[in-house]
């Protein structure tokens with residue numbers, strides 16, 4: 001249920017409505033609209049009709065039942081696009097988000113060198129995994145805190161905000177000390193304990209779609225984070241598993257128009273994990289811009305042949321530079337800046 005306040009509603013009237021929502025056993029979430037304030041009341045769906053009695057309260061314009069199962073994530077609750085501030089970089093607005101960097105943090109030289117190069121090419125955020133979700137327990141698992149420290153150093157030298165994955169609830173505090181964006185990986189998209197815990201943080205969360213996640217399930221996962229109070233959720237499509245084996249995953253490019261219709265949250269595309277092949281990244285990046293995605297996350301490595309993880313899908317910095325130049329006319333056409 002959302003409670004739409006009148007534009008002239010006073011702070012006292014808003015507080016009274018929020019108290020009543022709590023009294024009914026629901027959690028009020030303020031949704032800042034363009035003209036007026038909207039309060040989302042979320043909680044147990046049973047008995048929510050009681051909230052309609054708020055219709056006649058001072059300062060209340062109307063109460064509207066949100067029909068979608070994802071309440072706070074839905075466009076019904078918030079018609080305008082959400083723009084998320086990542087340490088000064090707005091995500092979801094006119095500026096196109098371009099996150100680049102290696103799959104795994106491997107060394108200070110690798111991270112700082114890559115950061116400098118991708119920044120020169122137009123990237124506005126740096127990625128690198130310090131905790132790696134690997135299919136095999138015998139594969140490289142990441143540098144952990146040492147990797148986080150390297151990321152902090154790369155931020156210092158390049159000025160780029162850091163996006164890095166957090167895999168477990170007990171690692172969140174440590175990762176959040178170094179990261180500007182907490183990445184929840186595809187395999188954890190329905191790890192509800194992790195979602196609830198990152199929801200209690202104020203740092204933006206980059207939520208990747210799972211290999212077998214429907215768009216509805218994806219938005220329900222975003223809802224877990226939002227319902228805990230963290231409004232800064234960035235969605236990322238990274239390919240889903242289909243019968244096709246020519247590519248690592250199948251990029252569901254049509255999720256962009258679906259998500260644009262269903263949610264106000266920004267949506268990025270990761271063409272690296274979606275295709276699994278470096279030579280297919282550029283065409284899917286162009287398609288992502290054309291489809292209306294808010295940004296891209298691309299794996300870039302100075303020496304892909306010797307990368308600790310995901311070398312075959314990683315671009316060399318020169319190729320990344322060429323790609324960003326290639327994207328510029330597409331971005332202009334889509335009224336995006338980089």
Ligand code: PEP
Pocket residue numbers: 103129133184185186187208238273
């Ligand atoms: C990654 O970004 O390096 C990663 C592991 O991605 P995903 O969770 O999408 O597989």
Ligand code: MN
Pocket residue numbers: 103104273299309310
């Ligand atoms: Mn990777």
